[in-house]
Amino acid sequence: MRSSISSRPNDVVSALLVDASECDRVTIAPHLDAYPTPLLERLVAADCHVRPLRDGERYRDASPALRRLGVDVDVWPVPSPGLFVVEERTVYLRALTPMTIGQEVAHAIDCALGDGVYRSGFDPQIRSAFAAARAFVTPYAASGLDEYFAECVRAYADRLNDARSPCRARRASGCTRAIRRCTRSSPRSSPA
Ligand SMILES: [Zn+2]
Numbered sequence: 001m002r003s004s005i006s007s008r009p010n011d012v013v014s015a016l017l018v019d020a021s022e023c024d025r026v027t028i029a030p031h032l033d034a035y036p037t038p039l040l041e042r043l044v045a046a047d048c049h050v051r052p053l054r055d056g057e058r059y060r061d062a063s064p065a066l067r068r069l070g071v072d073v074d075v076w077p078v079p080s081p082g083l084f085v086v087e088e089r090t091v092y093l094r095a096l097t098p099m100t101i102g103q104e105v106a107h108a109i110d111c112a113l114g115d116g117v118y119r120s121g122f123d124p125q126i127r128s129a130f131a132a133a134r135a136f137v138t139p140y141a142a143s144g145l146d147e148y149f150a151e152c153v154r155a156y157a158d159r160l161n162d163a164r165s166p167c168r169a170r171r172a173s174g175c176t177r178a179i180r181r182c183t184r185s186s187p188r189s190s191p192a
Helices: 002-007 009-016 022-032 037-045 066-067 100-114 124-132 138-145 145-156 166-170 174-184
Strands: 049-052 082-085 088-095
Touching: 009 022, 022 037, 022 049, 022 100, 037 100, 049 100, 066 082, 082 100, 088 100, 100 145, 124 145, 145 166
Parallel strands: 049 088
Antiparallel strands: 082 088
């Protein structure tokens, strides 16, 4: 199974996308392709998925976990363009912009590399890179370890940034070095 996925990136995208219309797939697939295929395979192996919302569909309609937990993100003053629900290992997308897809899939990568929990929460190199950081790929990256990881991963995927993005200038950060190391390590490598 994995060997056939390795040679066919479209299969990886098909394995990740659930309940996606052909139109959604055409929009989302190029942004998934911004990530290296082996990294997308890690998402598939970790049973992660990407689920676009339909027109008018609410997060709580699509996500059993949010419904069960009573987390009503749909009434937030500024509705989130995307969410990653760790319990379901699922990215929900209300907006299909490169920024949103890249950010939320990066959270899924964090979860896959951490074998079900955010790798950024326990990896000592990522934690120390965040603690020592004096500049961030975006201001949002400074808001927490998980967002630091997600924004660095998004910056790591070239095509998710436009040429004027400060991400490009700042992407050689400690976090991206740590991410490169993580993506080469075993999915089940234990925290140091
Ligand atoms: Zn985020």
